[in-house]
Every structure is written in C-alpha cells, then in structure tokens.
Amino acid sequence: MLDAKTRWKIWPLDTRAKALADELRVSERTAHLLCRRGMEHVEDARVFLHTDESVLHDPFTLAGMEDAVDRIKRAVNEDEKIVVFGDYDVDGVSSTALMCETLEKMGARYDWYVPNRFTEGYGPNSAVFQKMQDDGCTLVITVDTGIAAIEPINVAQKNGLDIIITDHHEAPPELPDALAIINPKQIHCPYPFKELAGVGVVSKLAHALLDVFPEDGLDLIALGTISDLVPLVDENRFFAKAGLETLDQLNRPGVQALKEISGIKGPPFTEETVGFGFGPRLNAAGRMDAATPAVQLLLTSDPEQAHSSAEMIDGYNRERQQTVEKITEEALAQLQAKEEDLPAIVVAGKGWNSGVTGIVASRLVEKYYRPTIVIAIDDEGNGKGSARSIEGFDLYRSLSKHVHLFRRFGGHRMAAGLSIDEDKIPDLRATLGEEVNHTLSAESFVPTTDIELTLSVEEITTKLIREIENLAPFGVGNPKPLVQIADVPIQQKRKIGSMQNHLKMSVGDAGPLDCVGFRLGHLHDRIQNDANIHLVGELSVNEWKGNEKPQIILRDVAIKERQVFDVRGGKDLQSLTRNAHPTDSLTIVIFQQEHESDAIEQGFFSSDFLFPVEESLTAPTDILFLDLPKHLSDLTRFLNENESFIRSIYTGFMEKGQTFFTAKPTREAFKWLYVYFKKYAPLYIREHEPVITRYQGWSTDTIHFMLQVFMELEFVAMREGKLVVNDNPFKQDLQASPTYQSYEEKREIEETLKYSTYQALKAFLLACMPDEKKQAEVLTDGL
Template structure:
C-alpha cells in the first residue's frame, strides 16, 4: 500500500453522452469525456470553445467609467499634457505598463512611466511619487494593475491638482479612492461581463476603447500578463491568452524573443506553460530583486541588440532569485518544523527578501497544505511586509479584512494577498487567523484535493487523443489541464532518473490490450523503494507527447500515485535488505523471527525496528497486539510450519509492506518427501527379502529405482519409527505382522511434509505465487470473519 498525497475526486458521467458527443464532433472519446466533464455537451458549444475569435471580446465601454476615462486621455493627448503611467513591478504590471506606454507613444502623447521600487516604496501608488510627478509637470496619472487601494494617494493627487485615472483588477476596498475615474471590473455598479480580467486585460480594454480597434499587435503582452497573473482562463481571458500565444509564435517582439532565447525555449512550441514557467518568472525577477524598469524596457524596445542585453540582465536576476528562494524556503521550513503545525502558518525573519517571499509562501502551501503568510521583518522600523497564499476553503482576503485594525495596508484576493503590518502585531494576527480557520473550515477543507477529469485505459491513450486535448489549451485557472487517471495498471519497468535519481520513470502496461505507456514522475525518485514491481499502480497526471529524434510517443506526466493493496518486496535468501538505508531508521518496521536459528542476526537489527521473536511457537497476546498495528513487516527466517506463518498473517490488519527474507540454515534446497508409491515399493522389498544390508545394497537400489540416497535413508527412518522394520548396524529387518499404521502417524514424516510445504509455498515459489498464497490466507480470514458476523 502507498497513500496518495491528495484525495482523488473522481467524477461520474454518462458514457452514452460521451459516445454521442464523440460521434457529433469527431473528437476522440478522451476529448469528448473532457467536454462532458466540463458540462459542455452541445456540438455548437464545443466548436465555439475550440474555435474562438474576436467575437469573444466584450465591448470595452461596458466597463464603468470608460467613457470618462477615454475622454480625459484624448484631451491630455490633444493638449500635450504630461501623462505618467504608474505601474506595478510584477509581470502583469510590467506588461500593462508596456502596453499603455507603447499605445500612448503611438498616439503622440507626452508620456513616461514609473514603476515603484518594491524595497524603498512598497506596493501601489505612494505620495512621494505623486508629488515628484507634480513637480515634473505631470497633469494626468494613469495607474495600471494597481491603485484600487490608494485612497490616501487619490486625495494627494486631488490636492496637487493632478487628475488620477485608476485602472486595476484587484479587489476594491469598501470605499473607493476619490479619483477622476476608476476602471475595475470588480467595482460596485460595474456590469462588465468578465470580472476576472488581469491588470493587463484591463489596460488592453482601455486601449481598445481609446483607439477604437482591438489592439491585435499587443495580444502577446496581454497574454503574458493574463497567464502570469493566474486569472481564470475562461471566456474573454481564454481568447486573449490563446490569441496572444499564437501572436508570439508567429511574430515575436524583440524583448520576448530575446527572453525566450535565454530560457532555451522553442518559440514554435510556445504554450501557456512556457509563459507561466519561463517568461513570467524572469519578468518578475527584476521587480523582486531590484527595479522592474529593465523588464518594462525589455518589452518596449524595438532594438534586438538592446533586447539581448536586457534579457541577459533579467535572466541573471532570475538565477539569483532562484538561489534566494531556495535559501529562504529552507529557513522557513525549519521554522515550521520547530512547532506544532497551526491551522495558519505565519513565519518570518529579518533579512528575508520581500520580493520573493510570495514564492516561498506558495512552496510552504505545497508542502504543508495550510494557509501561509511569509513575512520579512524590518526591526529598525518595527514593520513586517508579507505575502499570503491560501488553500480552498479559506478566503485569505476576506480573512485579512477581519483584521483591518492591525493591518494598515493589505490587498489581494481569496487565494493570495500582500500586506504590511507592525511587528508587534504578528502574534496577534497568527492567533486570530488560526482561530478563524478552525471556526470556518470543515474537516474536509484541510485535505488536499485532486480533481480527476478523465479515468482512461492505456489503449485509449493515442497521439490523436492527446492532440485533441492540446487543442483545448491554453489551460489554467478556470480551464485546468485535464487530470487523467490510469487505475490499477501493471508496472513493466521502473527506474530512477536524473543526476541524483530525483525522478522516476515507469513503463506501464494495460492488461486488456497489452499496450505499454511511458510515464515520468518528477521529484518522486525517493518512492523507488516504496513501490514494488509486483504492485498494481494507479496514477493521476497529464498526457503529453514526447518527441525525440523525430519520433513521437504518448507520455504520462505523473502528479500523484498510489498503490491500494499491500505490497510484497521479495528479498528471499538475501541479507541485503538489512543494509537498505531507506528502511533502517523506520519506526514503522516490525521484524518477525519464527525460530531460534538466526538469533544473532535478530539482535543486530536496527534499534528503531520493533521485534517479534516467536521461537518456534504461535504469537502470544502481546505479539498479537503488535501484529495488529504492524504496517511494514520483515519476515527474517522460515517458519517451522505453515500454521505458524498463517497465524501471523491472520493478525496483520493494517499491513502495507511485507519484506520476506526467509533465511534458512540449509545452503541448498531440501529434498522433497518421497511419494507414497516409493514407500510402498521399498517396504515390499524389505518384506520379500526379510532383511537387507543397506550398507552394501543401498547404492544398487538407488540406481535401479532412480531414487536418491537421501530418500532411501529417510524412508528407512520412517519405517523404523512406525515399527515396520528394525535397523541394526545398517541391516534392515522387516517386522513380522506389524501394527497397522499410516505414514502420517510418523512425526518425522509429518515434520518433513510440513517443511516441504513451507519451502514450496514460501521459499521456492515465484514472487507472484507467494503473493497469491498470502492473499489467499488473508482473504480466507476476512471471509471467515464475515461469515461469523453474518451468523450472529
């Protein structure tokens, strides 16, 4: 048995509906299952989903405040007023800034941009920057991807006589800033159909309204901002992301091309994962470690040489960011491990880079599945800056809103937030949020969930089916990549891969079709010793196509796995098990010794292991209690008989892994017990001859009958025990008229028969036969218990 990391939620649906949709659309059954799973069952809706166009875009003037906004910008352009674009330092903010700047430049506006420094100015608009803008003659400030929480800054702008247009997508506070106009699809009174635009999406809509045309030349930038900011990729957002990906593939601007070259990405194969894992983090790195200006300049420049220099600088910052994240993550985990894990994790330290603590928070959520806040302490100022990440069932923004009295600055949404607070209030926040989590979250909310979309069989996994699924991209929040499950499949091969064996590679086989499928489980290399090749493995993950040297093969990318049944790890006759480091310190391991034979070895077992020494007998009451709780069991030596091992197996109620070593004293295989016919023949010979000198004639009998000398000696001993013969100095005398007995009356015969049964069933059987025998023993016990319960 091997537990999955998450609770798998497997849907139910009508396979008839799947078949009908596949016939209507020409899609594979796997693709049709995907649509039925998402509630898309009409042919027209499927086609609309697959073939989106500009009709997916909403009228930008449906955004509240748009007319007033456009009029003011047009007037500023016409009057040559100085316009300042005030952006944010993440990938969404940088793309929003770049799009607005490029557009206003094209419209011949007097425009500049300003992105605050995360470390010296913090998040969002600030009074100092606004006053500086006024001093430089700025008449209009346009925020992009920020500003909705800038209530004070809006008052400052009004006092300075500077018009402020806020374009943002974050959750609005109870009282909106008193700005000239506010564009935010989430603001009260806004009926825009898509409230989930990214900051880049809001900027794109303003540009659309301002120019009167869809700005197709900016689709690449709006796609990067939309995907990097993790907004739902549904409806309009999905079109922006999909169209932007196509734009990058076919006509890549210098900055994006240079960045992709540095990342080693193939532009022709670019998808949402390329943006999410390669472009987004590099653009974010600039603002996380220093100023975001180089990232904005990279996207704005039309000069490829300049773009290459900027891309190199940004890429170096990203490498530095990765090293910092690794160091802080290790320190944060150490802090968590020092305490009992609370409902909400809040960790912090002086010197932690505030630009990367959001990434660290995400890693802690992945590790502990708890809402997390990571804080960077400034002890001189008595202030902590933090990033929060949450789990399903705990609305982080709503929860932080209940603590406004100790949170002078915070903003975000249900799954993530940023905050600034006084150091003295950290413990108070920790207590309040943990208490709130216990009050509002159900028991089920604390369990990590994995939503399975498509249970499939290996024979269904074809290149065509995977290509159908790829046509449903881009995937993301709201349109997650389908999680595929293969249930109870055989393992044909398994090995660790990577320089340090960090990953696992499998070959999985389908019983019905005998088809095989390659699978890779990244960062699960340590499970190599926890999965038996004999086990039936269930996996959940994503389907992909592996291309190598012109060959294309289906491939399964494993996200989670489990083995539902107990597992057998066959170490019979091999002491190597006792040198396996992955087992030596495991306190779950129980070692069972059936006899005295290997007492010295038993005494040398790892101290962490529990021990059960039966010494040739059945388990006593205390040992039965141990066996009932034993999860991982090592059988050190062979039992005296099958009854002894059956009694042990009968008591193991929660067995997960069994390691039979079954050491025995004999170097080779014990001879089998002679057949009944052999006993009959030899006895008749003794009766006929009356007496036989076996020292002289045993070899002759062995050659004539084809019997081994061991068998002959054994049969003589059994006859002697049963008093059928007497033996003196090697001469066997047949007893006249012996008492009537059967072979099983002989203790020697019974002991040998039992030993033969032990060896045949437990030592010389194949691994498959051994597991089947143990299953039969354990299943018989369950059946007996059920029968007994039914009779009661």
C-alpha cells in the same frame, strides 16, 4: 497497496456529450470536456473552440471608462506629462509596457514608474506622487495596482494630481477618491466579465482610446494574463490563445533575447512556456531588486539593450532560485520544530527576501496543503508577506475581517499580500488558525484531484490527444484534463534521469502505453512488477524523429491490492523508508528479540518495532518481516489475526549465520552411521570423525547432528568420554528426536520463507490471510 496522495474525484461521462459530439463531429470524450466547461450548447462550444475577437466586450461598459478616456485624450491634446505607475510582477510590467505603447501611438508625452518592492513596498505612495508632480506630471495612470491605495491617491487628488486607476484586484468597501477607477470587480460595474488580469483591463482602456483593439500588444496581454493565473475563459481565452500566436512571431526584441539567453524552447510557445519559462524570469527582476529591467526588456526596440536586459533578468532568476531554496529550508526547519498539526501555517524570518515569499508560500502549500503565510522581517521589525490558500478557504474574505492586524492588505481568494508589524505576527497566526478551523473540515486538508476522463489504454490514441489539444490554452477555469487509467498491468518500469529521480513505465496488455512521472522516481521501489496499477495524469504526444506516440505524464498513482516485496538478502533495508511519504507507515516485525539490535544497526527506530508473539497491529501499516520466525505458526497466526491492518508486505527474513544444513541426511545415512558405531564402539568420536568424513563427505556439524539424534533416541550414549551403543534400544522413528523435529521445522521455515521463489512466497503469505484466500478462491471459481 499504495495510496494516492490526493482524493480522486472521478467525473462520469456527461449525458449531454453524445449529442454535442454528433453536432460538432468530435469524439464523445472531447464533447464531455466541453460540457464540463459549461459549453453544452453547440454555439457556445464552437465559440470556445474557435475563439476570436468577436468574444471581446465593449470597453465602454466598464465603469469609469468614459471619464478616463476623456481625461487621457485631453492630456494628450494639451501636451500634459502622463506617468504610467505599474506593479513589479509579470502582470504589472506587461501592463506598464502595453499602456506606454498605447500612449506612444497617441503621441503623448509620457513616462513610466514601477516602485521598488524593498524600498517602497507595494502600490502607490505619497512620496513618489509628490515627486512626479514636482517633475511636471499632471496625470498618473495606475496599472495592475491602486485599488487599495486610498490615502496616497486621495492626497494626490487634493494636491491637484489626477489619478486614473486601472486594476483587477478585489475592490475594498472604501475606494480611493480617484478621477476614474476602471476595475470590473467594482460593486456597481456592469462589465459582463469580471476576471480580467491587470493587463486585460489595460487592453480595454487601449481599445477605448485607439478605437481599435491593440493586436500588436497581444503578446504582452498573453504574458500578463497567463502568468497572473486568471481564468482562461471568455475574453481571457482569446487573450491567451491569440497572444501565444503573436508571441510565436518573436517580433519583440526583448522576448527574442530572453528566449535565447535562457534556453527557452520554441516557438511554438504554450501556456506552460509562459508559466514556467518567460513568466518566472520576468518576475525575478522585481523579486530580487527592481522591475526596471523587465519593463525595459518589453519596451525596447534595440537588440543590444534587449540582450543586456535579458542577461540581467536571467541572472536575477538564478539568484531567485537559490534564495527560494534557502528560505524554504529555513521555513521547513521552523515547521518541523512544531509537533502539533497546524490548521494553517504562518512562518517569519529576519533577513528573508520579501520578493520570494509568495514562491515559498506556494512550496509550503504544496507540501503541507494548508493556507500559508510567509513573512520577511527587516531590522526595524517591519514584516512583508505573501499568503497562499487551498480550495475552500477564501483568504481575502477571511483576513479582510481582521484588517486591524495589518498595515496593508490586499489580494484575491487564493493569494494575498500584506504588511504587518513583527509583534502582531502571533496574533495573525492565531487568527488565521481560527478562521481555517471555523471554515474547513478535516477532509479539506487532503487535496482533491478532479479526474475528467476514465480511459482504457486502447482508447488513448494520438488522434484523441490532438483533438483534446484544441481546448488549449489550458489554465485556471480551463484546466488541462486529467485522465484515469484503472487497474492495468505493468509491463516495465525503471528510474530515469541523471539523478534517477524520475519514473518511466509502460502499462497495458497489447500495445503498452508509456508513462512518465517527473520527480516520482521514489515510487519505483514501492510498486511491484506484478501489481495492477491505477494511474492519473495528463495526455501527451511524444514526438521522436518524426514519429508520434501517445503517452501519459503521471500526476498520481495508486495500487489497491496488497503487495509483497521480496527484499530477502537486502543489505540496506532502511532505504525502504528513506523516500516514503510523511503519511506512510512501516512497522518492523521482529520474531526473535535478539535481532532487535540488528534492526537498530540497520537504522530503524525502536518505536516502529513490533514483536508478534507479544503484540498486534493497531492501525493500517506496511510491514517488514525483518527475521525468520522460530515457528512457522507464529507467522501464519500473525498474518491471520492482523490482516485488516496489513497493507504491503516486505520480506527481509534475515538470519545470523548458516542455521540449516545444505543437504538433509537421509535415512540411509543414519543407518550407515549407526552400523559404523556398532562395529567400532566403544570409540572416541573425535578420532573417527576424519574417517567418516573421508568415506561420506559429511561435515563435522552433520556428524554431530546425527549423533545428537541417536543420543536422544537412546541408541547410543557417552560413557567416560567414549561413545557406546545400546544393545537393546527401544525401536522408534527419527521423528521422536526433539533435535530432528527442530531440524525439520527449521528446514521447512527456510524452504518456505527464505529459499522459495517470489511467486511461491507471495502465494504462501497471502494464503495465510482469510480475505485474500477467499478472493483467490472466487477468482479461481470464475475461470
């Protein structure tokens, strides 16, 4: 057996799919996916598949839009100085660039400003507003930020500096007293789509100001929308899909330079190119220092400046990767020092880089699947942190009830940012734990995988995959479909990659399907070649030298049958546990207590040992039979009585030295030796051993074994150091000798457990377990 690492939620085929498939002339599988995304009506599905500008809503239905447009146009007409105040993530810098390009088209006198995360913190602050005003600025437009900056914005407005807020974060109960606020999440905002990214909100303002949608800025809109993980539905789907097409044109020198320097593949670009290529690099500048190079990269028309900014950003990204690894290791060390199973994780460290706390928090969520907060503390005891959540727990709503703990707090349901005093971190840890315990059940701490399709190997074709690709770009709200392939045989499997940390398999009977599992190489040794496997993954087309072939990118695997692994003769049995998942269990079954020291030398822990003559299993576990039993009945009884707890079986069956003889002495051999003894007795056995060996080729051990049998049967005896023959022995079979019986039993144990073929050994072990035996009988009866 091999457990999946998540709970698989398998969706049946939607009953509405067939009718929709007939209308759209697509496969029923694709129609099912459309229904799952709320597109059960033909027109809705057509709009989804052929998204264009017609999905865009009127920007003036956003609350605050008219006031904002009037004020900005007045500032442009009167040559006022306007400053765009942005945030330092991808959404923030792309919003800043788009707003600046819009003002450029209007002929405005403008500048832009993105705060330094480390010296200024998140969002607007009074000091920078005052400096802007001192420099002649009369209007500030915030992008992707500002909705929670009540005090600095209220002060600025009172001092005569007009502030227009454009934001998309959750709106707190009290809003800043700004000249205008454009945020679809305001309580009374009638805008029909609430899930815009910050750059999406800016695009609406640009549309309203220019009277035309800014198509030339679609690449910026795609970068911010995809990177900010907003749902890719409604307007966001158009922004992502059309934006990727604009990004493909590489009209922006900064994007061209970043692609070349960083080795990003494409065009064509996909949502994954943005999410794992452009996005992390644009984020890196603001995480490691200031976001200024990222904004300059997106705005510049000078190839040389673009190249210089791209090199700086790529360097920041490499530094960011190293910093993340270091902090993650330190955070894991903190957690491993705690013995209790925590409902939530709050870790903090002096000197940690606050720019990467969000990435570290995501790493910890991936490993432990708990709501997580990672906090960086400076020398003065000021903490800046990032929070990441799991399904079912609304971070923003839960922590908003405890704002007294924070100096600053804001964010979304699944992610948040905060500032906190070091001495309040213990209270935050306790509070978050209480909120999680109050909200989530124990089952919630195991992640769920939504599986939208169950397919056979034969159903997976390049045609089907290409058809499903029409649902792209995938992301939040429109996930890349996961498919299940159930109970298929494995044709081949191997580890691949320079570090042998990836897994490649082919499964199915006819025309096997290739499967690739990145970072799943550790599963290779836990999957037996003759097992039937259940797979979950993403469909993909492998293109090679002009040929196309369907494949699946593995996300999870499971084996529901009991597996038997033949590791007889293995010198490094402890490697079985080296790559095991933290929740996996392996019990070391030791039949002969004198082998306990051998197990310890192998690197096993005594807490995992079980001595089957004295103990039984009490919980489900994989088992390793370390050594051979003294009696075969010890093994068969253990398997019979503990079947319900035995998952997979590893067969080590080690022994010290050569216990059994290579060839069993025949009855003719015993007869010949007895005749020899009768002829030459009394005799000194040591003097005759060379002669016997020369005639028969027997080893000394064989001669001594046969002699011991004769003595136990009282056919011969030793008197005064000489062997003598009993003239009138009691006639009895060789089986009456305890030594002969022991030899026969040991030989049977060895032949059954040590020298048998894998298939014979597996059949024997499974036959010892009642349920396995019954299942085998049922299968046989059905043939």
